[in-house]
Amino acid sequence: MITAYTTDVEFHSGRARKAPLTWGQEMIWDLIRDLDEARTYAVLTRWMPIPLLLSVGDVLESLGELVRRNETLRTMYHPTASGDATQEVLGSGALPVEMFDRPVDDPTDYTTIVTDYLVRASEAGFDHEKELPIRFAVILQDGIPILLAFAVSHLSADFMSADLLVAELDAMLQARADGRPWPVARQARQPADLAALEGRPEGQLRNIEATRFIRRQLDRAHPDMLPARAVPATPRFFRGQLESSAVAVAVGPAARRYRTSTSVLLLSITSALMRCVCPGRAYPIDLMLGNRADPALAGTVCSLSQSILTVIDLTPSSFAGLVKRCAAVTAEARNHGWHRKRVVQGLIEAAGADRGCQFNDIWSQLPGRPSRPPVTLADLQEMTGSTSFSWPEQVPEKNKDLFMGIRGTAERMHLSLFADTALLPPGDIRAFLDTFERTAIELAFADVTPDQIAGWFVEASARYAHLNDGAR
Structure with a gap:
């Protein structure tokens, strides 16, 4: 006992x-x-x-x-x-x-x-x-x-x-x-x-600059960027989670191929898939930032993470072009991510931009990720045999239309997609995550185009269409 x-x-x-x-x-x-x-x-x-x-x-x-x-x-x-x-x-x-x-x-x-x-x-x-x-x-x-x-x-x-x-x-x-x-x-x-530092004049300047940045984003954002695509399920918001060892291995080589960080690469894959969801030329997404670039804050135990609204252009015809846009947006967001949320919240709510999407990559912040021996495409495809999928949550309301969260361990990445089923029905949530894994694996060895990714999403969406019937 x-x-x-x-x-x-x-x-x-x-x-x-x-x-x-x-x-x-x-x-x-x-x-x-x-x-x-x-x-x-x-x-x-x-x-x-x-x-x-x-x-x-x-x-x-x-x-x-x-x-x-x-x-x-x-x-x-x-x-x-x-x-x-x-x-x-x-x-x-x-x-x-x-x-x-x-x-x-x-x-x-x-x-x-x-x-x-x-x-x-x-x-x-x-x-x-x-x-x-x-x-x-x-x-x-x-x-x-x-x-x-x-x-x-x-x-x-x-x-x-x-x-x-x-x-x-x-x-x-x-x-x-x-x-x-x-x-x-x-x-x-x-x-x-x-x-105390935030209360000084330099802190007020950061808030002024963040407000200017948010205004520029709001000039490009509008509520119709994420229109309904389906009859919502009951309950309305579903979270699908895909756990993949293959993606955890693939993103490093893929990021090196495009001379970028793993976080930018993961955001670029997310954005490529958002082309399948958004009818327009751009989409709004809050980037969750760690705000630890200052060496004095690298080891601070405190709630430092904050999100900031950005708008990502979806028009590049190549994945390399999409990576370039995502890298530029991420760099600018990091310059303004440390700010007082209350200063800009009224602007966001008045513009009807308080919902939208959010992206939170915690995985790339993991300390001490080990270097890995080279792998082949066949190795990664074999690793997908251990990939698992689950539905951890289904709730009637959520404060965002779509939330992409990336966590896990150095050896196994957890891709979590929480979405309004009017935007992404359950079958499309599963298709989004499956296509995410397939894209990451392919990018580790070769270029793929956004149109190819869209084709893979359509195939997967048809494969999982039966999930939509069970959610009604």
Whole structure:
């Protein structure tokens, strides 16, 4: 029988202070406040193994040090009368850690224990005014720490930040296992310092320049760029997910062939497929940006990611031309992606451009992706045998007409397409993702044209047309 109990982890000697929210935090705060479904969206989860032979005390001390080093993990968020919030960084304190001790003869699988904990932690959300924005759980076997899991509020961490916490904690635990001191803390700007920087005149200038950029995009965008193509299903919004090892291998060689980044290549494939959906010469798409180009922010644990509206031209007749357009749009968006969302939100809503599409490539930000030996086209085609497809979500409403998210591991990419079925019926969602994989594989070895990609999409759409009947 599993024994569950709670213990406290203390942290000391930190810097205590108060500050406004950063622009990234403010964006998440507004989302949590305005959207009912944001409760679970606003929690990020991770799990990791614990090096053997560490004691419970070693693990708990490392957790306390992790919280001390990262101010965002010891921050309370206090709402104001105007609907805004402030952040209060605690200098010392304690937080509970859940412990699950599994006897060696207990039949419960470790995966079940971790999954159940992370689901509960996500669904509970956070009371940001009364509790710290991170929860930990340690899974033991007969008193020996085996696994560690945590859930962190999106107010305090974006996806890259969650991975930074895993890497930092792994290094700290390994050092303890090796009998070495903890590694020196990363040099990174803390959220309260970032909020102060954003409040200075140079921060206001960034907002002025972002507003000008958004106005230029709105001059080209209009609501009719994404007209309905089908009778919507019930519920209306479907998310399809394709998990592919082949794409994870193919995008590196393909990006090198076009002398671009993997992120631009993935956006270019997405845009080539949007030619099959959009009747016009361009389409609107919010680009989600990590905003970590400043070396001082590369290791910052905070919610830095923000989206910015762009409009991508679909008229190039060659894929190389499409890559060139996507690269130029991405570069310009990065110059303006760090800004206060509230400054431009009114402009976007007034123009009816607050829905549209969104593109979020987290996969390309993965640290330390290994170099790979050369592969052949036959190798990649064989790898598609392990490709899987699923329908993780179906909901009646979503704040975007189409959302393309790219995540996964270095070895296996997860392509997630959330779409209004009036724009892409279920069969076309599946066709979009299948064609995405086929295109990435072909691009690793040869040029393909947007018209070829459109032909592949039509073939796949016919193959999956039966999925549309079942969704009515």
